[in-house]
Amino acid sequence: MYLLHNIQSSVIESLSELYGQEFTEKDFQINQTKPEFEGDYTVVLFSLLKKTGRAPQALGEELGNHILETKPDLFSKYNIIKGFLNFSVADSYWMNLINDHYEDERFGKQSLNGKKVMVEYSSPNTNKPLHLGHLRNNFLGWSVAEILKANGFTVFKSSIVNDRGMHICKSMIAWEKWGNGETPESSGKKGDHLVGDFYVMFENELRKQAIELKQKEDADDVSHYDEVQQQKLIELQQRRNKLLEEPQTKATAEKIAKLDDDMMETRRGATAIMGEVKQMLLDWEAGKPEVIDLWKMMNSWVYEGMDVTYKLIGSDFDRTYYESNTYLLGKDIIQDGLDRGVFYRKPDNSVWIDLTSDGLDEKLVLRKDGTSVYITQDIGLAKQKYDEYKIDQSIYVIGNEQNYHMKVLKLICQKLGLSYADNIHHLSYGMVELPTGKMKSREGTVVDADDVVAEMEKEAQIKTEELGKVKDFTPEELAGLYHIIGLGALKFFLLRVDPKNTIEFDPSKTIDFVGFTAPFIQFNYARIKSILRKNELQKNIHLPLDFLPLEKELISSIEKYPAIIKQASEELNPSAIAIYIYNIAKTFSSFYTEHSIANAESEEKKQLRLRLAIMTANVIKSGMGLLGIDVPERM
């Protein structure tokens, strides 16, 4: 039981015994005592005054005395300042904590609670390699899964691979046209990068063709458009003309830009090369052998390449779903919902659900030709996950651009009365943006995942060589160290921020290795390990029963680790762990500078500090482990 909960229940008990009144932990607040006052935990009395009918000073004294009497093992003294009742935790309490847990590497982690959770994350497209945005997703998903495990859940990590559709056909077409039979082996390129290069080639050609259509349009030649396209372009053009007549504000300029985009999108759809893509998609769905073979071959290149990246960054999955297997799922559920009146059919035969009463819009769930849309298979996959694993909670790690989509998915499942609907949870996270704005693979403004990891490792190497502390390392050990530090710095950079916030990444600046960073934490871990190599721990020694302020600060912050894991698990928020671990490393760093462990005032003091150092190292290693960050023995 955490100290905080211990204190809460002590207060509730005492209030009951003193005044015969029942309170809950929500009726009053307990804070960490501010450093400028004496004490460790503070009971804020204001909210208790009315019901108890006591003045702050009187209530504080009565409560303070009573708790001191009934819980002498917990508190040693108290003081009251204004309405704040500050308790000092008994040194014996800290001592017991140290004796009970200094060798406990699982400290803070809970035993199995019998609940099962699936965390879906990563979910890549197979037409291009992973970029920095995917890294945030991967780090978040992996970390959240580990945090849930630490809190007692049985966790299944899953990924849905988007392996079919327009995007991969684009790469396939480009490879057919310009590939000359190129393979990862023949080109020496990583498979996912090779396929991504063809995607970029395709986009370049597509852009070129769309601009050509625009030029023909300007010359009054609209023969390349079918009737629907012509009509759409005319309509967009009319809306554009109308806007031009209005006063030119920022808002109208934006609207015009949007219309320009829409018109260009229509032109792109009308290009010859997009025609080829559409045909290829039809051929794929019809199972045309040469298309299927090409598709399998190019996807296999991507998988090989991505496996290398996943291994590099430490992502793993218990279950991988492929969209080529799931894209037909969900139709039977739609039919069932149609029979039960959850959905309705429009005259053109398409199937919809009306979500306007929930503040959303009408949503299509089946096209007029009976084929499914994205949400259809998501409904199906949600069910499949539940059927396969009987999960109690289903977490989706997906960017905030899909907030609306996920809201709709959950709402539809709820309206269908599916038992698992309420347990669908979207862990929404913000985009990683460049100083110039959003990364766009179409425009080639992406930070490649493999590249950024390599750069971080290079940076770790430069810093390490400058400091020259590990000159005796073998080349393999050095490479391992650079990886631990470089990848650690990157993961920490992306995980220390609240998931929902946007992160700005400036490729022209290197990510810090000093301050609020993984290398700082790793450095303090290495310092502890160095001490532990040089100083022997003696068991069965009597420890001195008093603490210096920094010693107490350390043990007090170690004590909070279990509560932090719980909080991070409830909030699905690795940044809570990151901030906590940084703070404990910082406290240790001050302690380290201020007090010697090896040359402590007495052998007893040295043994106490060794135990504090061990516990700090355990918590750092454990907490960083939950973020997917390794810690080095030396650096």
Add this chain to the structure above:
RNA sequence: GGUCCGGUAGCUCAGCUGGAUAGAGCAUCAGCCUUCUAAGCUGAGGGUCAUUGGUUCGAAUCCAAUCCGGAUCACCA
């Protein structure tokens, strides 16, 4: 236009289930390596917590309105 998210130090971010004088890191300035690893430590300066109003003993935190930035509202995925 509807919905959602954000606006805290020059920059990047904590704090947001209401509590004591709003905290870190970077950057700037001043100190500290013959002593366990200086990727460090100590200190200084730096704030109308977007604005206005409300609720309250007490508001960065809750409520309302406004301003700014972003996302989204596809028979794309």
